Amino acid sequence: MTLAEIxxxxxxxxxxxxxIRDTDVTGGYTCDLLSDVIANSKVxxxxxxxxxxxxxxxxxxxxxxxxxxxxxxRRPDESVTRKADEENVAILGTDESAFEISGRLYRLxxxx
Amino acid sequence: MTLKExxxxxxxxxxxxxxxxxxxxRCVSASDLMSDVLAFGVPGVVILTGLPxxxxxxxxxxxxxxxxxxxxxxxxxxxxxxxxxxxxxxILSTKFFMYKACGLLYSRSIEGVEKTSNEYADSMVNSxxxxxxxxxxxxxxxxxxxxxxETKEILRELGVDPVIVRRAAIVAYEAEMNVVMxxxxxxxxITVNPDAIRIRLQDQGPGIKDIDAAxxxxxxxxxxxxxxxxxxxxxxxxxxxxxxxxFELTTTVGKGTCYKIVIYLDSRGRT
Numbered sequence: 073m074t075l076a077e078i079x080x081x082x083x084x085x086x087x088x089x090x091x092i093r094d095t096d097v098t099g100g101y102t103c104d105l106l107s108d109v110i111a112n113s114k115v116x117x118x119x120x121x122x123x124x125x126x127x128x129x130x131x132x133x134x135x136x137x138x139x140x141x142x143x144x145x146r147r148p149d150e151s152v153t154r155k156a157d158e159e160n161v162a163i164l165g166t167d168e169s170a171f172e173i174s175g176r177l178y179r180l181x182x183x184x
Numbered sequence: 185m186t187l188k189e190x191x192x193x194x195x196x197x198x199x200x201x202x203x204x205x206x207x208x209x210r211c212v213s214a215s216d217l218m219s220d221v222l223a224f225g226v227p228g229v230v231i232l233t234g235l236p237x238x239x240x241x242x243x244x245x246x247x248x249x250x251x252x253x254x255x256x257x258x259x260x261x262x263x264x265x266x267x268x269x270x271x272x273x274x275i276l277s278t279k280f281f282m283y284k285a286c287g288l289l290y291s292r293s294i295e296g297v298e299k300t301s302n303e304y305a306d307s308m309v310n311s312x313x314x315x316x317x318x319x320x321x322x323x324x325x326x327x328x329x330x331x332x333x334e335t336k337e338i339l340r341e342l343g344v345d346p347v348i349v350r351r352a353a354i355v356a357y358e359a360e361m362n363v364v365m366x367x368x369x370x371x372x373x374i375t376v377n378p379d380a381i382r383i384r385l386q387d388q389g390p391g392i393k394d395i396d397a398a399x400x401x402x403x404x405x406x407x408x409x410x411x412x413x414x415x416x417x418x419x420x421x422x423x424x425x426x427x428x429x430x431f432e433l434t435t436t437v438g439k440g441t442c443y444k445i446v447i448y449l450d451s452r453g454r455t
Contacts, residue, residue, distance in 0.1 A: 144223075
């Protein structure tokens with residue numbers, strides 16, 4: 073399933089200004105510990121987190137993640153979204169909790 | 185859903201709390217940041233986390249969680265298990281990643297944590313005048329949270345409304361963690377009067393350079409080490425503000441910070 077499709081189906085809000093690419097999403101990775109994401113996430117995972125620190129961009133780049141979903145209505149600084157645009161990282165947002173959005177993504181991808 | 189069903193769904197090991205497996209739970213919080221759980225957790229929640237340190241158990245105790253489930257095969261060390269036993273909090277471990285554990289539980293229609301707590305148990309406010317001083321040592325992560333847990337017990341024994349006890353415990357815990365993370369040492373004085381709980385904390389430490397920025401959600405000067413412990417996501421001071429009726433912060437850079445917090449005993453239902 074592509075990122076654009078997921079954004080639409082889950083009603084995610086796009087926080088960066090570049091067009092959402094048709095990247096294939098391989099699954100979700102729900103985690104707030106950067107070292108854990110570096111160690112265990114897979115290429116094409118959509119990263120679900122409350123972390124809005126600039127360091128998330130480097131992790132997403134390093135691991136070739138499909139994008140970042142910020143939960144609980146968390147919004148990054150403008151400087152972070154600007155940098156995300158420069159680095160071509162998609163940042164999405166939702167008011168839902170990590171549990172809910174992970175659950176919905178899991179059901180969507182696994183067609184449950 | 186019962187904990188027993190959760191165990192079978194997540195193929196989890198029960199590290200402690202066999203006798204609670206028939207207990208029901210209604211909602212789940214999936215987070216590695218304890219401030220996030222403190223901000224949104226409601227009593228009876230099951231906490232899914234990849235953070236196996238003692239802070240996860242302190243947090244579970246403070247929000248009155250039903251259980252803690254460690255994902256990705258994580259297990260707390262001996263100290264963590266002992267604390268769970270002491271606080272009587274079931275702890276489980278699943279080999280699944282957080283995402284899959286959420287997916288499986290969500291598919292069985294467990295609610296996520298609501299953003300507002302609405303459980304108000306009835307109890308008589310039977311408080312008398314009481315005061316207690318706690319010394320907090322900076323950098324001592326293994327003891328971090330103990331002053332707040334003790335405060336919670338004291339307030340409960342004084343017969344303070346459970347909703348108020350919970351708010352006071354969250355405030356005390358965030359303030360205590362700030363001392364442990366950033367300062368050299370601190371002193372927290374808890375005073376209970378018939379009208380309010382007052383928490384005064386003075387630390388010797390670096391102080392806060394920009395208070396307005398520090399009060400913004402998401403602002404943090406935490407090191408990566410602190411972030412990896414599940415704190416430092418810039419939610420601490422906002423969490424205190426959210427749960428306190430009065431919150432005054434004064435600071436001198438290079439010397440330390442003073443927190444003055446008041447929670448009125450008749451302010452249940454504020455959060």
